[in-house]
Amino acid sequence: MPNWTRVNQDTLRCHVASEAQTRDAGQQIAGSLHAGDVIALIGNLGAGKTRFVKAVAEAFGVPLDEVNSPTFTLIQEYEGRVLIRHCDTYRLRNPDEFADLGLDELFAPDGIALVEWADRVEEYLPRDRLTIRITIDSPTARTIEVSATGRRSRQIVSELANEGG
Numbered sequence: 001m002p003n004w005t006r007v008n009q010d011t012l013r014c015h016v017a018s019e020a021q022t023r024d025a026g027q028q029i030a031g032s033l034h035a036g037d038v039i040a041l042i043g044n045l046g047a048g049k050t051r052f053v054k055a056v057a058e059a060f061g062v063p064l065d066e067v068n069s070p071t072f073t074l075i076q077e078y079e080g081r082v083l084i085r086h087c088d089t090y091r092l093r094n095p096d097e098f099a100d101l102g103l104d105e106l107f108a109p110d111g112i113a114l115v116e117w118a119d120r121v122e123e124y125l126p127r128d129r130l131t132i133r134i135t136i137d138s139p140t141a142r143t144i145e146v147s148a149t150g151r152r153s154r155q156i157v158s159e160l161a162n163e164g165g
Contacts, residue, residue, distance in 0.1 A: 026054070032155075035112060039114045042134070050069040
């Protein structure tokens, strides 16, 4: 399991050396997620955002082969123990197109929403969300930073800090 270090009260960071460790981090975070949670994913192309989503979905019982980047479909839903909604905003021309996707449905309390390229649509994201920034350190290594922006997301960060810090 990843070794989380506390950056500040609302932020944790870990370093992963492989795709398998990225998967472990995603599954560990998934253990603290509930329906209604929103995850904002930020990182360059190839950072591992979709790999992270696959790990979360797998933790909720979604077969890995069902999870793909919704770059062209924009939103995909995966049926698991909790409904997973996966959105990729990379191809949107402007943030207003994100609002036109039906945010009430995307952020509905019956599922977990994961939004890739979330920094492009930040003004439309719920105030209380978990932001996960993945930085490429080398061809295989990544730094994963998890930040809370509200009460529920702070609870998730606290759980992670108690488990893996």
